[in-house]
Amino acid sequence: AQTVTQSQPEMSVQEAETVTLSCTYDTSESDYYLFWYKQPPSRQMILVIRQEAYKQQNATENRFSVNFQKAAKSFSLKISDSQLGDAAMYFCAYSLSGGSNYKLTFGKGTLLTVNP
């Protein structure tokens, strides 16, 4: 079974600085997807970024980027120019590609605090 590990239960960053959240996963598959979701205090689950395993290029979305290391099974999230609105719980998630009913396996989350 696939597992996702987020080793940092909590992180903090100063406003305008850069922070990196770690995620590792375990799978024997070669074709899969990885996601970062953000959950602010409102409890909404918001998709931040998505990476397809067969793509070597790291995904980016504005101030958010990932460092995808397939051989190391590592998928970290970098937030640049951190803003107060980035404060949230961040979840890393894995999904097997096609034919798997697209189920998500989540890590336990990293709580990010942004200090003014």
Added chain:
Amino acid sequence: DAGITQSPRHKVTETGTPVTLRCHQTENHRYMYWYRQDPGHGLRLIHYSYGVKDTDKGEVSDGYSVSRSKTEDFLLTLESATSSQTSVYFCAISRGTGGSNQPQHFGDGTRLSIL
């Protein structure tokens, strides 16, 4: 807004009572999911559906049942609620086309407390 409505948003009930949570979507997506979120566990899959009347178990399905009689509605039932089922429940939907995993979109969650 992905067009997902969960009801109720909050519920308090007693041990041993039946509880049904509803997820309604307006997107006509094929896949629907129920997760529970507990501190220290992240989100864990309870059950999912890949079409009308097509459902399967997730990793924490004991004590839960589901039904999907229409594309737009996915019901989660706790036949006899227990305190260990106190949690926040999320519904999610996905178009899930071919080999390109469309991301799941989530409802706003239902906070369920069982006393």
